[in-house]
Every structure is written in structure tokens, then in C-alpha cells.
Amino acid sequence: MKLALVGDIGGTNARFALWKNDRIESVRTLAAAEFATPERAIEDYLSALGLPLDSLSSLCLGCAGPVSGEDFRFTNNHWTLNRTAFRNALQLDNLLLINDFTAMALGMTSLRENERIQICPGEAEADRPALVIGPGTGLGVSTLLPDGERGWRVLPGEGGHVDLPIGSLREAALWQQLFAELGHVRAEDILSGSGLVRLYRSICALDNHVPHLTSPAEISSAALAGDPVAEEVLSLFCIWLGRVAGNGVLSLGARGGVYIVGGVIPRFSAFFQSSGFAKSLRSKGCMSHYLEGVPVWLVTAEYPGLEGAGVALQQMLDTPNAA
Template identity: 75%
Template sequence: MKLALVGDIGGTNARFALWRDERLESVRVLATADFTCPEQAIARYLADLGLAPGSVAAVCLACAGPVSGEHFRFTNNHWRLARTAFCRELQVDELLLINDFSAMALGMTRLREHERLQVCPGIAEPGSPAVVIGPGTGLGVGTLLALDDGRWQALPGEGGHVDLPIGSLREAALWQQLFSQLGHVRAEDVLSGSGLLQLYRAVCALDGHAPRLASPAEVSAAALAGEPVAVEVLEQFCAWLGRVAGNNVLTLGARGGVYIVGGVVPRFAAFFQASGFARSFSSKGCMSGYFEGVPVWLVTAEYPGLEGAGVALQQALASAL
């Protein structure tokens, strides 16, 4: 059998790897800005490995946004893709496009124990859905289901665009401040890299502080250094992530657990574990008891999206036999 290739494509970077014998090989990260289209980036990736077009029989790409039809436009970068032209140019027999958080959810099936940190104790309930949620460039949300035949199913969605929930008078005041700036306030408007800076500015405006920090990295660094305003902002970020994750657990009956993924939260893992996330996660009034025993993990794996793309491709090829 020829090689297979998997990709996890974001706004800034495209990660590619070969998929052989159910494992990743030759992972490379390329900047999307350096290429006009995914075909060009993949051709460069293959050339760097000494492989020509036609060396790869099947490709699975994990892409942000709803995936359907012949044409796909990437939501966070300038790339576009036409399935037929893609396969012709790269001499590929099979192309599978999946939602990036479907890939992320499937990637949870490949985690090793040292690639996750416990945030809330518990035991995943067999047969129940699991929630996969992650602040990054935006806020991704996916659902993972174990099927009776041993396969896995990931349910895509656009859960990052739900309304931002309010659980306290302070959050109501912050929501009003955000609303005055944004109009409709989505969870993603706070729970993302840029959202952290948006939240910092809202706190400063509400409390009359002059904003001194100019990037999400500066906000998180200042919080870890103990700067009071930044500490409050990062704590509120964690609390709001808890509320959104908890809402998903109730909606889906997700007693299979919650996986916190993405590039933002691992940067302040210890702060997150000690934050009010767990309290906000389970603070649901008469339904608070539902959360007893629901585990939450912070995922630290390096390439879960690529691993999930490999699982998706493997399952798709197996079902076609």
C-alpha cells in the first residue's frame, strides 16, 4: 500500500505528517503565509522528504469550518481547495476533509497518560459522549462517541459561537461592557487568544484602569507574575471556560469526560488547575450534582489534530473495503 498523508491546517500553521502502520512519521510545520494553496505546501513537504507527487495514495486534512461539497475555503487563512483539482495535481486517489475539531476529538483516542493533566477527578462513563473544547485562534468544540463496533465517531459543530453565558453580577457587568464594544457576544469573543486581550480591555474599561498590556501573551505573563488586574482577567477566563464546558456536558449528557485542548491553556497549566474553572464548571444550580465524577483533563499532547486525522483516514479506508 502507498503512503498516506495527514494534515492539520490552522490560520497560521499547517502541520503535515505521513501516516503509516497507524502512527505519525516525519511531522513538519509550515507557515500558511508562505504558500498560495494547500497543494503547494504539500508538494513542498513531500519534496523535502524526497517524495514525488503520486507517492501518497490518500490524504486527510483537518480544516477549520464546516466541510462539505467540492470546494472549501479555509476560514482562518487565504487558502482555497477544490477536491478534484487537488487530487489531480498531487496524484492522490482519496481525499478526506474533516472539521478540525472532529480531528481533535478523534485525537483524544490516541492520548498517552503523560499527555494529559487532571483538572477535575472522575471516571469516564462507558458509552457516554465526551466533550473536546479548546481556546486557540478561536474556540473549538467537538463531541467524541465510542461506537459499538470499536470505531469512534466525532460530531462536528460550531460551539465556539454560542452566546457567552452569565453566572454572576460581575460577569453581567463585564458582558455589558463587551456588548457595548461588540454587539452580539459569543463565547469565542472571550475564550480565544485574542479574546483574552478583549477581556483584559473590558475589565480595564469597567474598573477604570488604563490598559498597559497589548497582547494575549503579555496578559498571561503578567498574571503569572502576580499583577492583580491580569490575575483577575485570567481567572475570569478560566471561569468562563468552565461555564461553557459545563453547558456542553449538560446538553450532550457528556459523562464521558471533558478534554481541554488548544494552544492557549497549556501555557498557564498550573494556574488553570488552581483556578475557579472547576467551580464554574459544576455550578449549575439544581443540576450541580450531575457533575460529580465527570473527569476533566488538560491535554498537553503535541499533535492531537494530526493523530485524529490519521484515525479518521484509517476508519474511512477500512469502511470502504
């Protein structure tokens, strides 16, 4: 029987899984640095399962970076890929390459109820877009759209690079501190793992504290242990995320809901649930009513990118002449 494989390729890790009966199975994570090419990593994955290379028929990879053209260079690792050569080397009938955050967004369509925590109550409007936003290494933003035919499309974008919005005098003072360092202050400059550290250092500089925390994990742990500077870092992080997400809902008409993904927020999920996120999301002056009733979920699924790659692959295979 011919097999379908899905992958989620980041800067450090490459995750692979078989796609069977609309779910992933046999998930394995490989270090990209240990393989000269993505073909070699896939061969190793299949070999570990006792599967020959010619058992593979269809493949979808979610890839960090803009996906277009015949050649692709992976962001933050040494791999490159030529579509034709890659397809021939793996003897594939079907090959689909998509952006990794497109895969993440499609993964929201196959979530189980125990894989998300409701942050803001509401009813998703089934025919409206949903916003998928995720602080991680950077800030990913995508829009999930129902296609009207029981399928899904994703509108990719670079929403993590919008200007950081200011909502208080304290934030304005910190923005000035950040502007002196960066010149142009993007949402991603704060709403990411490295952004937590940058915000911590900016608060220390503004308030004449000696910084002693050096990583996102240290800052999160210190905040949860009661360190007042670290607490302010997490508090402002949540508020700024709410403001950026709320701007996205207004811009996109995303009354299908908001999905918070990525590796940062789950480190302090209880703090996040009681933070100022929800208030800042909905604090939009004369348009605040528009955000009322828009549900927000924190996604806790382990492999949403792989699941989304599977959804994308299945939609392609179910479309006549898609390959």
C-alpha cells in the same frame, strides 16, 4: 510502498505528517503564505523527505472551516481546493477532508497518558459522549461519540458561538461593558486568545485602570507575576470556561469526560489547575450532582489534530468501499 499523509491546516500554518502503524511521523510545519496552493505545500513536504509525488496514495486534511461540497475555501488563508482537481493533481486513491476540530476531537482517542493532565477526577463512561473544547484563535467545540463498533464519530457544531453565560454581579457588570462594545456577547468573545485581551480592556474600563498590556502572552505573564488586574482576567477566563464546558456536558450528556485543548490554557496550566474552573463547571444548581464524577483533562499533546486526521483516515481505509 504507497504512503498515507495527514495534514492540519490552519490560518497561518500547515502541518503535515506521514501516517504509519496508527501513529504520525516526520512532522513538518509550513507557512501557508509561502505556497500558492495546498498541492504545492504537499509537494514541498514530500520533496524534503526525498519522496516522489506518486508515492502518495491516501490523504486526510483537517481544515479550518465548514467542510462540504466539491469546493473548499480555507478560513484565514488564501488557499482554495476543488476535490476532484486536487485528487487528480496528487494522484490520490483516497481523499478525506474534515473540519480541523473534528480532527482535534478524534485526536483524543490516541492520547498517551503523559499527554494529558487530569483537572477534575472521575471515571469516564465508555458508552457516553465526550466534550472537546478548546480556546485558541477562537473557541472550538466538538462532541466525540463511540460508534458501538470500536470506532468513533464526531458531532461537529458551533458551540463557541453560544451566548456567554453570567453567574455573578461582577460578571454581569462586565457583560454590560462587553455588550456596549459588541452588541452580542458570545463565549468565543472571551474564551480565545483575543478574548483575553478584550476581557482585560473591559476590566480596565469598568474599574478606571489605564491598560498597558496588549497581548495574551503579556496578560498571562503579568498574571503569573502577580499583577492584580491580569490575575482577575485569568481567573474569570477559567471560571467562564468552566461554566461553558459544564453547560456542554449537561446539553450533550457528556459523561465520557471533557478534554480541554487549544493553545491558550497551556500558557498558564498551573494557574488553571488551581483556578475556579472546576467549581464553575459543576455549579449547576439542582443539576450539580450530574457533573460530579465527570473527568476533565487538559491536553498537552503536541499534534492532536494530526493524530486525529490519521484516526479519521484509518477508519475510512478500514471501511469497505469507503474511498
